[in-house]
Amino acid sequence: MAPKKNSAKRPQPSTPKPSAPARIVKVQSSDGHILQADVRALLLSSTLAATIKGYDDENKPLEKLEVNNVVGFTLKLVLEWCEKHKEDDPAIAQAEKDKKNIFIPSWDRHFLTKLPMGNLFDLITAAYHLDITGLINYGCKTVANSAKGKSTEEMRELFGIPEPWEQPSTSTATWDD
Amino acid sequence: MKLNKYPYLVQNEIFDNMSFPSLFLLSCDISKFIEFVNRWKSGEAYQNLEYLKIRIVSHDVRQDEILNAIEAKHIDAQKTPLTHPLPRRYTEYTKQPNTDPIINHSYVVRESDNRVASFLIAKFWNYQMKLSKYPSLAQNEILDNMSFPCLFLFSFVSKSMKKLIKSSQLQRFKSIHSVEYDCCDWLSHYFNICYQSRIKETFTYAQKKETENRDKANRTDHFSLYVSGYIIDFRFSEYKSLVTTFHPYEKEHIIKSIHNYLISLIGDYMEYH
Structure with missing residues (x-):
């Protein structure tokens, strides 16, 4: 089944880009996992785009990109998101x-809300490292939305904020810290 | 010195000899907690206990099931919740003592002498997503994406959070033209935030307690906040709007407290109607 087009309310690029043949490169995570990605997807990251441009300017063959501050599992999520959005215009984000x-x-909402909060945290942090504006936007909006309709106590639980008297101090042993 | 490294019997012995009125257990086995409460109820130990809060680790255990197991009673939304002064020993590390009282709706009665103690059960903090661990730009971005009612409630989470909200949302707060207290009918009052862009956002509406359905009055989704010197009951409507509930005689106090709190949060450079 063809993937559903689900960005009805989101502004679309005025002129669709001509489809160029995919240029696949290897991307290595900080823990040594090697993944493959289309260069157009990687260009959504300003950090990786600058690296790719550096290779292209010097006419050096780009065989492998190293992403030193993102682990394999999170990098896979980042690449999945970028692959879905590789046709997007970064200016819109x-x-x-x-x-x-x-x-x-809706695709992004489903993609982000299905993630456990820990993975979402890693994904947003990675998006900041790699400077992917669209992913930062959606990730932060998802986190902000998760606070809707929650009491202060529930917010404290959600965001891991202890009450002042619950914070373990250096001089007092806690029950199970 | 970690208390949980002691043998179980020694832990019990230490607890038995504790005399402070409030206790916070950061993580605790449910059966141990129930046993703890039963020992208090039977008068065996912890005679002076007034308030006990635990954080449960397991996601499978429901808070209301635990409260049922210890035969806790609930103060309904029509009545004032129990309040306890914050013990000084837990505020020593802060620069300024936190004088906000602890507010709680669940309590247990010791039958032998009718002594009442408050019990609050909360889930364990989500260490996987601590907001403080996010890059500061991401923290600001998350706050930028929160609605005003969310920010209002979030500012009560801690003093440092209120400070962060005030500093990161300066632009948003400066775009507020006025705050309206709209007493449109005798049933409810609206608190509106009016932006310079002419957008009006209702951040909470106040509803008289006696107009609420009696069947719903015992619901446990109410929560109380200490707002500028006054304890105010809140809940969410079925559409997740923030609702303040109050008795008719509290109206002046409610408006004044929320007004004072808004001044402390967003400043006094806009108009208040």
Whole structure:
């Protein structure tokens, strides 16, 4: 079954890019996992785009990109997201960010909300390391949405914020710290 | 010195000899907690206990099941919840003592002398996603994406969170033109945030307690916050709107407390109507 087009409310690029043949490169995570990705997907990351441009400018063959601060599992999630959005115009994500008016398309909502909070945290942190504006937008919006309808106690649990008297001090042993 | 490294009997012995009125167990086995409460109820130990809070680790255990197991009673939304002064021993590390009282709705009665103690059960903190571990830009981005009611509640989580909200949301707060207290009818009052862009956001509406359905009055989804010197009951409506519930005689106090809190949060440079 063809994937459902689900970004109805999200602004689309005015002129679709001509489909170029995929240029696949290897990407290595900090823990040594090697994954493969389309260069167009990697260009969503400003950090990786600069590295790729450096190779292209010097006409050096790009065989493997090393991502030193993201582990394999998280990098796989990042690449899955980038692959889905490789046709997107990064300027649109930047515009959404500037307007503080972020709408999460249903594919992204499903992708992000199914993740355990720990993985979502790693994904957002990786998005910051790799400077992927769209993923930062949707990730942070998802976290903010998770606080909706929650009491202060539930927010404290969600965001791991102890009450002042619960914080283990250096001088007092806690029950099970 | 870790208490949980002691043999179990020694742990019990230490607890038995403790005389402080409030206790916080950061993580605790459920059976141990129930045994703890039963020992208090039977008068065997912890005579002076007034307030006990535990954080449970297991995700399979429901809080209401534990409260049922210890035969806890619940103070309904029509009545004032129990409050306890914050013990000084837990505030020593802070620069300024936290004087906000502990507010709680669940209590257990010791039958022998009718002594009442409060019990609060909370889930263990989600260490996997501590907001403080996010890059500071991400923290700001998350706060930027929160609605005003969310930010309002989030500011009660801790003093440092309130400080972070105030500093990171300066632009948003400066775009607020006015705050309206709208007493449109005798049933409810609206608190609106009006932005310079002419967008109006209702951040909470206040509803008189006596207008609530009596059957729903015993529900446990109410929570109380200490708002600028006054304890106010909140709950969420079925549409997840923030609702303040109050008795008619509390109206002036509620408006004044929320007004004072908003000044402390967003500043006094906008108009208040």
